[in-house]
Amino acid sequence: MHINRALRALIIDDSEDDALLLIRELRRNGLAIEYETVASAKDMGEMLKNKSWDFILCDFVIPGFGGMEALSTFKEFGLNMPFILVSGKIPEEEAIEALKSGAGDFILKQNLSRLYPALIRELDDANSRKAKRRALEELLQTKNALEELNATLARKVEEEVEKNRQKDAVMIHQSRLAVMGDMLSVVAHHWRQPLNALGLIIQDVKEAKKYGEMTDEYIDGMIAGAMGQINLMSKTIDDFRGFFRPKETIETFLLKDNINGGVELLKPQLDEYNITVNAVCDKDMSKCDTCDTRLICGYQSELNQVILNILLNAKDAIREKQKTTGVKEGAINISFTHPKDTKSVIISISDNGGGIKTGVADKIFEPYFTTKEQGKGIGIGLYMSKVIVEQNFKGKIGIKNIQGGVEATIELPLAIDA
Ligand SMILES: Nc1ncnc2c1ncn2[C@@H]1O[C@H](COP(=O)(O)OP(=O)(O)OP(=O)(O)O)[C@@H](O)[C@H]1O
Ligand SMILES: [Mg+2]
Structure with missing residues (x-):
């Protein structure tokens, strides 16, 4: 130690001389000691109440007081801290009793050379008790x-x-608004x-009037x-609203309708930019029972949103390439595969x-990550889709990137009744 x-x-x-004897013995062994006597x-x-101590040495026989009383x-x-009894003489039974009651050791005054090693041992014990107590307290805490x-936790x-x-609900809404902008x-x-x-x-009406062609039939x-x-215009509005109207309940729907709806909505824009859309199925698409099979789903409008996000990203990428390279055509390929023995369909x-x-x-699935210029994208399309x-x-x-472009795959479990 x-x-x-x-x-x-x-x-x-009760004897200052005896006390000094003990202190001298300890100092002789190299210990620095400050002490008081009572x-x-x-x-x-x-003394115990008002000051702090490292150890106690106690004479066993003191007039009007005694080692056992001091011990209690x-x-x-x-x-x-160590409590060591020191005495000129101590009957064996009492010494045993004192040790049982918590004294660290007893030393005979005639054999003071035992004092130093006994004190060091007791100080060590007290230290390890302290460390144990601290560890126990920490464990308890x-x-x-x-x-x-x-x-x-729960x-x-x-x-x-x-x-x-709630955050996702807000973002689904935000993303719907963003897609609405595109819409x-x-x-x-x-x-x-x-x-x-x-x-x-309307212009023709004026001509017809001028040339007297305003017959009932003409009108x-x-x-x-x-x-x-x-009617055509109003149908566009209806289709558009139908595609996006959030449904109150979870429903099952045809996957084919879902994809076709998205492509139809974008058709005039895709046509204008010379972007062709090809859809193929690993079975015969026209009579594919799986595409015609119902899917378990949340809300159809949400899956519509996912398909649109991906189609819009594809369109944006193709437009960007057309602008920077002068290439005039673009292509989007949609395919469905139905892996054997799985209750799922993969849309690519x-x-x-x-x-x-x-x-x-x-980073592309992180919220608000975009490489598009300001006003063109807010970067929540893919996050929301995920x-x-x-x-x-x-x-x-x-x-993932593929030769010349990007492939997005969505694997969806089919409805249980599919
Ligand atoms: N088909 C793709 N081709 C090339 N890059 C793509 C394609 N799809 C996504 N990305 C990249 O992923 C980024 C994130 O896409 P995401 O749809 O999340 O956001 P955004 O299209 O930038 O904005 P928002 O969809 O919110 O209008 C895009 O900015 C783009 O860099
Ligand atoms: Mg996007």
């Missing part, structure tokens, strides 16, 4: 903290899950042609023509838009 300070000793003895229970109590006062304080954590997990659910230009493309036709019809024909165009949507930019492939596919459809989504 390494001691680098003066030890504080409380000596219980000779009554009251003084001993005061010492025990009342519950202190962890950890145990309590763990119990506390255990009790609150609640905390629930709270976090709920928070995440406005989709509607504009759908309307361009009927609006042109309506303009021609009927004109009204029918104009109404036809107006690939494009030839040049692929994911270098170094960003591992949340929807994995959480709401219990499926998988993956995106």
Whole structure:
């Protein structure tokens, strides 16, 4: 044991000379000692209460006081330090009794050379008791903290899950709004042609009047023509709303309708940019029982959103490539595979838009990650698609570069009744 300070000793003895003898013996062995002496229970109590000590040496026989009484006062304080009895003579039974009652050792004054090793041993013991107690306390604290954590863990997990659910709900909504922005230009493309036709019809009325051709038949024909165009426009709006209207309940639906709906909506825009869409199935698509089979799903509009996100990304990539390389055509290929013995279908949507930019492939599913210029993308399309596919459809989504472009795959479990 390494001691680098003066030890504080409380000596219980009625003889100052005897006390000094003990101290001298310890100092002779190299210990620095500061000490005080008391000779009554009251003084001993005061000293223990008001000062801190490293050990106690106690004479066994003191007039009006005694070793055993001092020992019981010492025990009342519950202190962890050596208590060593020292005496000129001590009957064997009493010595045994004292040791049983908590004295560390007893030393005969005639044999003081035992004092130093006994004290060092007792100090060591006290130290290791202290370390053990501290370790035990720490263990207890950890145990309590763990119990506390255990009790609150379930609640905390629930709270976090709920928070995440709310965050995702907000993002699904946000993403729907973002796609809506794209949809406005989709509607504009759908309307361009009927609006042109309506303009021609209206201009023709003026000509017909000028040349006296305003017959009943002419007016009927004109009204029918104009109404036809107006119905076309209103159908676009209905299709558009139907595609996006969030349903209140989970439903089953045809996968083919879902994909076709997305492609139909984008058709005028894709046509304008010379982007062709090919859809193939590893069975005969026209009578593929699996594509015609119902899927378990969350909300159909959410899967529509996923398909649109991927189609829009493909269109954006192809447009970008057209602008930078001057290539005029683009292609999107959609294929369905139905792996044998699995209750799932894999939809693959690939494009030839040049692929994911270098170094960003591992970030594209992060929320708000985009490589598009400001105003063109907010970077939640793929994040939301992943949340929807994995959480709401219990499926998988993956995106990877292929020769000349990107392939997105979505694996969806089929409905149990499929
Ligand atoms: N088909 C693709 N070809 C090339 N890069 C792609 C393709 N699909 C996604 N990416 C890359 O992944 C990024 C993230 O796509 P994501 O759909 O999440 O966001 P965004 O399209 O940029 O914006 P938002 O969809 O919110 O309008 C894109 O910015 C793009 O860099
Ligand atoms: Mg996107």
